[in-house]
Amino acid sequence: MGYFWFLNIMETTFTESQEVKELAEKLQEKYFPFLGYIDLELVCFAEMDGYKSKKAPVYSISGITQGWVRDIIFHKFNSKEKRYCLAVWTEEWSELQKSKKEWIVFKALYSISPSLDGKMRPVDVQDYGFIIDFFVRSGIGPYWEIKDNLPSLLNGDETLPLLLPLDE
Secondary structure: OOEOOOOOHHHOEEEEOHHHHHHHHHHHHHOHHHHOOOOHHHEEEEEEEOOOOOOOOOEEEEEOOOHHHHHHHHHHOOOOOOOEEEEEEHHHHHHOOHHHHHHHHHHHHHOEOOOOOOOEOOOEOOEOHHHHHHHHHOOOOOOHHHOOOOOOOOOOOOOOOOOOOOOO
16 A cells, blocks of 8 residues: 555656655664664655646556556666666646655655565555654644644754654
C-alpha cells in the first residue's frame, strides 16, 4: 500500500524538482533518527504538470513496484539507480505554506521502506502514529493534512518533539 493514484503518464509532464530535493536533504539532516536510513540518491524528486483530479493529493510517492514510477524513472529521467519517486503537482505545491511542504515531504520520505527495496512502509491504520500523536498533542488534531499554519519542522535550531516509533 503506497501513496499513489492512477496517473495518465502521457498527459502529465514530469520535471526534476530541486526545491523538493533540497527540502528532503534539510529534513533528513535535522530529523536523522526518522529519515537517516534513506539514501536520497535512490529517490527521484519531480514536479508534475497536467491534468490533476480534484480529489488527488498534492503529492505522490511510490516505489518501483508501481508501473508509473518505473516509467518515470527509467524513461523520463533515464535512470536505473532510482527506486522511488516523490512527485508534487506544481501549481498546488506552489500555493502551499512552507511548513505544510515540510510536513508533506517528511511524511513521504518516512513512508519509504527501511529496506530501500522500492517498497513502501505500511501506515498505522490511516497515517503514521507518531505524526498523529504530535498533532494531537499540539492541539491541531489528526487531520493535519487539510489544515494550514502547521508548526515548521525546519525553523529554529531545535527539532520538534516527535516521538520515535517503538519499532525503530
